[in-house]
Amino acid sequence: MSETQTSMEHVQDPHLAQHPTPRKYVNIAIILSIVTALEVAVYYIEAVQDFLVPMLAIMAFVKFVLVAAYFMHLRFDSRIFRRFFVTGVLLAFAVFGIVMWIFFLVGDGPSPTVGG
Amino acid sequence: MGTHEVAADHHTSTGLDNTKLAMWGFLGSECLFFGSLISTYLLYRNRVLSGPTPHEIYDIPYTSVSSFVLLMSSLTMVLALAAIQRGDHRGLRVWLLATAFLGMTFIGGQIYEFTTFVEEGLKLQTSTFGSSFFVLTGFHGAHVTVGILMLLMLVGMSLAGRLDPVSEGSRKVELIGLYWHFVDIVWIVIFMIVYLVPTN
Numbered sequence: 152m153s154e155t156q157t158s159m160e161h162v163q164d165p166h167l168a169q170h171p172t173p174r175k176y177v178n179i180a181i182i183l184s185i186v187t188a189l190e191v192a193v194y195y196i197e198a199v200q201d202f203l204v205p206m207l208a209i210m211a212f213v214k215f216v217l218v219a220a221y222f223m224h225l226r227f228d229s230r231i232f233r234r235f236f237v238t239g240v241l242l243a244f245a246v247f248g249i250v251m252w253i254f255f256l257v258g259d260g261p262s263p264t265v266g267g
Numbered sequence: 268m269g270t271h272e273v274a275a276d277h278h279t280s281t282g283l284d285n286t287k288l289a290m291w292g293f294l295g296s297e298c299l300f301f302g303s304l305i306s307t308y309l310l311y312r313n314r315v316l317s318g319p320t321p322h323e324i325y326d327i328p329y330t331s332v333s334s335f336v337l338l339m340s341s342l343t344m345v346l347a348l349a350a351i352q353r354g355d356h357r358g359l360r361v362w363l364l365a366t367a368f369l370g371m372t373f374i375g376g377q378i379y380e381f382t383t384f385v386e387e388g389l390k391l392q393t394s395t396f397g398s399s400f401f402v403l404t405g406f407h408g409a410h411v412t413v414g415i416l417m418l419l420m421l422v423g424m425s426l427a428g429r430l431d432p433v434s435e436g437s438r439k440v441e442l443i444g445l446y447w448h449f450v451d452i453v454w455i456v457i458f459m460i461v462y463l464v465p466t467n
Contacts, residue, residue, distance in 0.1 A: 170352070172349075173346055173349050176345050176346060179342075183341075184335060184338065184339075187331065190458075190463060200465075203464075207463050208459070211456060215455055218451055219452060221345075222444075223445055223449070229283055231288065232283075232287070235291040235292050235295045236294060238295055239294065239295025239296060243301070243302025246299060246302045246303055246306060250303075250307075250310065251306070251310075
């Protein structure tokens with residue numbers, strides 16, 4: 152096989168044919184960088200402190216979706232892969248919700264010591 | 268041979284590559300794993316009886332640079348995949364090594380951060396905040412380290428000609444890439460929740 156072998160096998164794969172171009176990947180990375188810079192910026196801006204958590208959550212969500220959709224190709228691949236991943240994310244949120252419910256609604260919060 | 272192998276991939280009950288399906292199943296379970304660690308951190312980060320508090324110890328500008336480095340490693344990873352999909356093995360190795368280098372930079376930064384925290388009085392056993400912080404970020408760092416090893420393994424396989432034919436090589440690079448991007452996604456969440464969301 153030569154170093155720059157070009158095969159037609161991958162062209163026949165419908166999923167690969169839909170993958171973004173390297174230029175688009177770079178554009179996505181630029182957007183991710185800008186959103187990260189915004190995240191850090193709002194952390195320091197006093198005027199938005201009341202809305203800091205929702206703003207950070209939205210920006211993190213945007214980054215999460217961009218990486219999953221474009222870099223992990225969930226937008227272009229089979230829906231089954233998306234369901235596997237989304238199920239995991241939803242279960243993680245469920246675990247988080249159950250833990251918070253147990254500690255803060257049923258109990259009075261966790262003990263400050265590891266063993267206690 | 269190449270065409271035969273491509274056809275063999277699709278002889279599954281789902282018509283999908285089983286290894287890729289298994290990887291997505293694994294990543295789904297990893298969501299639960301990190302979800303549990305993040306929940307634990309959120310529970311305990313305000314419970315500081317001794318040692319520094321999160322607000323006193325975090326260096327946001329430093330961690331922001333680390334986050335940027337890891338984000339850019341996702342770009343180089345996906346460019347490595349694009350390279351092998353073109354059949355460009357040299358490009359693949361360049362981008363894989365760039366990804367591994369960025370990953371090592373991130374890990375080096377994390378080791379420096381941990382060392383600084385220990386010097387400032389925050390250890391694993393100092394407080395429940397320290398325990399939950401080191402366990403969460405430590406496990407993430409371990410995942411990044413495993414990813415770096417797999418990237419270097421791919422470089423070795425490429426040099427040995429074991430990523431041929433292109434379809435088979437692309438599949439292997441894509442699987443490792445999925446893992447790498449997942450590690451990046453987890454850091455996006457950790458960076459927001461652990462470092463940027465203020466404590467009470």
